Amino acid sequence: MSAAADAPWDDAPCGLVTLARDGTVLAANRVLWEWTGRAADDVVGKVPLSALLSVGGRIYWETHLAPLLEVEGRVDEVAVELRVRDGRLPVLLTAVVGGDRVHAAISSARDRMSYERELLAARVAAERASGQLQALQATTAALSRALGVAGVAQALLAAAVDQLGAAAATLWLADEEARLVHGATGEPPAGLPSSGVLLRGESAAPDGGRTVVPLQGQSGLRGVLSLAPRTDAAADPLDAEVLTAVGQQAGLALDRAQLYEQSANVARELQHSLLAGEPPVDERFSVATVYRPGVELLEVGGDFYDVFLAAEGLLAVVVGDVVGRGLGAASAMGQLRSAVRAVAGPGVGPGRLLTRLDRFVEQVETAGMSTLAYAELDLATGVLRYACAGHPPPLLLRTGQDAELLWEGRSTPLGAFVRPLERSEAEVQLTPGDRLLLCTDGLFERRDREIDEGLALVAQATEGSHGVPLDEAVRSLTSRLLADESTRDDVCVLLLQWTAGDFDRHLSADLTGLSALRHDLAAWLVAQDVAPGIAEDLVLATSEALANAAEHGSGLHPGEQVHLRVRLADAAHETAEVVVQVADRGRWRTGASSHERGRGLTIIGALVDDVTVDDRDGTRVVLRKRLAP
Amino acid sequence: MDVLRRNNVTVTGPEGAPPMVFAHGFGCDQQMWRHVAPVFEPGHRVVLFDHVGAGGSDLTAYDPARYSSLDGYALDLVEILDALALGPAVVVGHSVSSVIALLAAADRPELFDRLVLVGPSPRYIDDEGYHGGFSREEIDELLATMDDNYLGWSQHIAPVIMGTPDRPGLGEELTSSFCRTDPVIARRFARATFLSDNRADLARVRTPALVVQCRNDVIAPLEVGEYVHQHLAGSELVVLDATGHCPNLSAPAQLVVAMQDYLTPA
Numbered sequence: 001m002s003a004a005a006d007a008p009w010d011d012a013p014c015g016l017v018t019l020a021r022d023g024t025v026l027a028a029n030r031v032l033w034e035w036t037g038r039a040a041d042d043v044v045g046k047v048p049l050s051a052l053l054s055v056g057g058r059i060y061w062e063t064h065l066a067p068l069l070e071v072e073g074r075v076d077e078v079a080v081e082l083r084v085r086d087g088r089l090p091v092l093l094t095a096v097v098g099g100d101r102v103h104a105a106i107s108s109a110r111d112r113m114s115y116e117r118e119l120l121a122a123r124v125a126a127e128r129a130s131g132q133l134q135a136l137q138a139t140t141a142a143l144s145r146a147l148g149v150a151g152v153a154q155a156l157l158a159a160a161v162d163q164l165g166a167a168a169a170t171l172w173l174a175d176e177e178a179r180l181v182h183g184a185t186g187e188p189p190a191g192l193p194s195s196g197v198l199l200r201g202e203s204a205a206p207d208g209g210r211t212v213v214p215l216q217g218q219s220g221l222r223g224v225l226s227l228a229p230r231t232d233a234a235a236d237p238l239d240a241e242v243l244t245a246v247g248q249q250a251g252l253a254l255d256r257a258q259l260y261e262q263s264a265n266v267a268r269e270l271q272h273s274l275l276a277g278e279p280p281v282d283e284r285f286s287v288a289t290v291y292r293p294g295v296e297l298l299e300v301g302g303d304f305y306d307v308f309l310a311a312e313g314l315l316a317v318v319v320g321d322v323v324g325r326g327l328g329a330a331s332a333m334g335q336l337r338s339a340v341r342a343v344a345g346p347g348v349g350p351g352r353l354l355t356r357l358d359r360f361v362e363q364v365e366t367a368g369m370s371t372l373a374y375a376e377l378d379l380a381t382g383v384l385r386y387a388c389a390g391h392p393p394p395l396l397l398r399t400g401q402d403a404e405l406l407w408e409g410r411s412t413p414l415g416a417f418v419r420p421l422e423r424s425e426a427e428v429q430l431t432p433g434d435r436l437l438l439c440t441d442g443l444f445e446r447r448d449r450e451i452d453e454g455l456a457l458v459a460q461a462t463e464g465s466h467g468v469p470l471d472e473a474v475r476s477l478t479s480r481l482l483a484d485e486s487t488r489d490d491v492c493v494l495l496l497q498w499t500a501g502d503f504d505r506h507l508s509a510d511l512t513g514l515s516a517l518r519h520d521l522a523a524w525l526v527a528q529d530v531a532p533g534i535a536e537d538l539v540l541a542t543s544e545a546l547a548n549a550a551e552h553g554s555g556l557h558p559g560e561q562v563h564l565r566v567r568l569a570d571a572a573h574e575t576a577e578v579v580v581q582v583a584d585r586g587r588w589r590t591g592a593s594s595h596e597r598g599r600g601l602t603i604i605g606a607l608v609d610d611v612t613v614d615d616r617d618g619t620r621v622v623l624r625k626r627l628a629p
Numbered sequence: 630m631d632v633l634r635r636n637n638v639t640v641t642g643p644e645g646a647p648p649m650v651f652a653h654g655f656g657c658d659q660q661m662w663r664h665v666a667p668v669f670e671p672g673h674r675v676v677l678f679d680h681v682g683a684g685g686s687d688l689t690a691y692d693p694a695r696y697s698s699l700d701g702y703a704l705d706l707v708e709i710l711d712a713l714a715l716g717p718a719v720v721v722g723h724s725v726s727s728v729i730a731l732l733a734a735a736d737r738p739e740l741f742d743r744l745v746l747v748g749p750s751p752r753y754i755d756d757e758g759y760h761g762g763f764s765r766e767e768i769d770e771l772l773a774t775m776d777d778n779y780l781g782w783s784q785h786i787a788p789v790i791m792g793t794p795d796r797p798g799l800g801e802e803l804t805s806s807f808c809r810t811d812p813v814i815a816r817r818f819a820r821a822t823f824l825s826d827n828r829a830d831l832a833r834v835r836t837p838a839l840v841v842q843c844r845n846d847v848i849a850p851l852e853v854g855e856y857v858h859q860h861l862a863g864s865e866l867v868v869l870d871a872t873g874h875c876p877n878l879s880a881p882a883q884l885v886v887a888m889q890d891y892l893t894p895a
Contacts, residue, residue, distance in 0.1 A: 233820050
């Protein structure tokens with residue numbers, strides 16, 4: 001019925017075909033039979049049009065064209081391939097539904113398809129290049145942001161999965177001792193890449209199921225990156241060209257990172273050696289410091305502190321911040337720190353010291369614009385004189401009072417001072433037990449925080465720190481304020497406590513003045529920040545020891561004297577204790593009185609942690625009581 | 630991320646009625662269910678959606694990594710069911726979406742009441758002792774055919790579909806997106822569909838399922854339907870006397886009867 005000879009449509013310049021609605025071929029013109037080489041009798045009424053197409057075309061028909069014909073009623077100019085005698089013929093198919101039939105026209109598209117394929121190839125190439133460029137740019141940016149060899153390694157492993165489409169990545173790097181260190185994201189390979197692959201040069205190459213990328217630095221192979229391709233059905237394959245380029249970038253990034261680390265190490269060691277050194281020892285003060293290098297940048301900063309005796313009985317404390325980072329800043333810091341020691345001295349004072357430092361930084365320009373807080377404490381009187389050159393103000397922490405920022409004595413950073421004006425300074429009277437906090441701005445300054453707000457946080461963080469041993473107080477303060485790890489600056493904190501001198505009295509052996517002495521001792525202990533309960537025990541124990549000494553050592557003789565010396569030992573530490581020494585010139589007596597004296601010691605022993613008696617030269621009773629529970 | 634917007638989810642039917650979710654296959658969109666879904670609307674809360682990249686979905690939500698395997702599509706289905714929170718649903722998947730539904734049901738069985746799998750194939754490419762219907766070369770040919778229509782579909786045919794006046798009376802809204810997929814997305818979806826092997830996942834599924842197979846389907850041959858039925862615990866197999874891969878369009882009445890018989894046995 002279909003192939004009636006000389007039907008007018010047989011001479012049409014295209015294949016024409018009529019289908020049933022389910023796609024079965026009902027009729028076709030001669031052109032179609034000639035193209036396909038099929039006999040009409042084998043096809044008509046038996047075979048769907050899709051069976052005459054290539055497999056790709058058949059699936060396409062089923063998934064796209066049949067639904068489209070069903071819903072839209074037509075398809076236009078769809079590119080499919082017809083199975084023909086000598087292979088496949090690219091055709092364009094247009095079909096329209098008419099009643100219970102589908103009418104289709106199929107025209108040869110050999111030339112058009114080759115043209116379109118060229119267009120497509122060009123477009124695919126352009127898209128691929130754009131994708132490659134994007135991946136390469138993102139990777140390069142990540143590598144250049146990374147700090148240090150570890151940072152570069154991490155960035156490279158992350159980029160391998162996020163940007164370069166790998167399922168897993170393993171990285172081997174030769175460290176300074178030429179040992180292999182490696183890191184991995186995802187499943188690592190069974191072993192090292194085969195040496196043959198590595199020797200083959202600078203390009204990414206397949207190695208087993210993985211791709212191996214050499215990381216070439218200026219002076220040779222820095223490491224090797226091994227990538228596993230993703231196995232998802234629709235995942236893109238790894239791109240060797242991009243990986244080769246990434247390998248070169250990563251090699252150079254590792255070169256840079258290593259140079260950078262070497263320089264940072266030198267700077268850090270220099271800084272460490274500059275900050276080293278023991279503070280002077282004197283029972284009348286304690287000091288605790290924390291220095292923490294910046295967490296994000298490997299470079300050292302220019303923060304420093306120092307504690308030294310500016311004159312006999314005159315303690316100098318300083319915290320400063322030199323502008324800049326790295327070797328230059330570390331060296332400037334060392335010079336400035338020495339300069340502070342050199343210009344400080346008897347009769348100089350904080351204001352004049354800053355003026356002299358102004359002259360110093362004229363000579364040493366790298367120290368210009370440094371800021372510092374400087375204070376001198378008269379260890380005998382507790383008078384504190386201080387001055388700040390553009391530096392955060394010292395914080396005064398008095399027992400039982402709110403923290404107080406010392407806003408006086410301020411002037412501009414070093415070298416920024418316009419002479420002949422004098423640098424100002426200020427003075428404050430400390431009472432025994434008072435503490436003074438000096439710090440650099442890294443402790444509280446954040447990008448999104450006002451300075452006043454930051455200082456208020458420092459003050460708040462010191463609340464309740466009285467009674468806490470000094471080094472523990474400064475440590476916990478620092479870790480609380482730096483808990484938000486977003487800080488990248490280095491941080492320097494110094495906490496000073498003035499404990500005044502020892503409590504040193506002589507008491508007449510007839511015990512006149514004992515109650516006044518007890519009162520004074522109680523006051524002294526409170527000033528040392530000794531907790532009330534412990535102070536009471538100590539006063540009671542001391543009083544018992546004094547009575548004991550007066551009675552049994554000196555026979556209550558008004559001409560004899562008992563010597564009392566009370567001091568705070570290890571004030572800055574958890575082992576802080578009060579040491580009471582009661583001395584008389586008497587000796588142990590025999591008999592009942594000796595027994596009674598022994599009983600007195602039992603009472604004392606119950607009140608303090610330790611009692612020792614030394615009677616080699618007179619009698620010395622030493623009581624010790626720890627401040628921490 | 631609004632999941633319902635992302636997947637162009639539409640919900641019809643009475644509130645509180647048992648939920649029935651229809652998932653379209655590779656190639657077109659939720660319009661594939663136009664002859665089937667309305668039949669169930671009186672007694673079901675009917676949910677239709679488009680896979681990301683198809684129909685009225687949000688193309689900006691397309692993430693090549695997520696959708697490089699069928700797992701990404703299964704995750705979408707789970708997210709839709711979670712977002713709607715209608716309770717355990719009957720999920721009807723066509724073609725590749727029957728595998729997507731199986732993957733989702735294996736991971737989150739509590740979201741599924743029963744499955745209806747129309748023309749499922751866990752693997753299209755032949756393997757030792759397994760007849761999927763295609764050789765690897767033939768699938769590559771399909772991918773090449775999709776490439777050949779890369780320019781055509783994106784630039785020439787789309788406007789024709791949208792604006793030809795002499796077509797049968799179909800609404801503008803309905804026709805504007807049907808079978809129009811971003812060519813890059815379509816190609817990746819084709820690779821995820823035809824290059825996947827999900828045979829091992831069948832054993833993970835505990836949800837009762839109906840396997841619906843056309844007698845003459847060049848994409849999912851009869852023996853593939855039988856394979857699924859045999860390897861899917863608690864499944865039933867119905868063979869429709871129909872031709873082609875899309876009985877939801879070509880034989881909707883038969884499909885509806887098969888579904889009704891399964892879901893509401895006499």
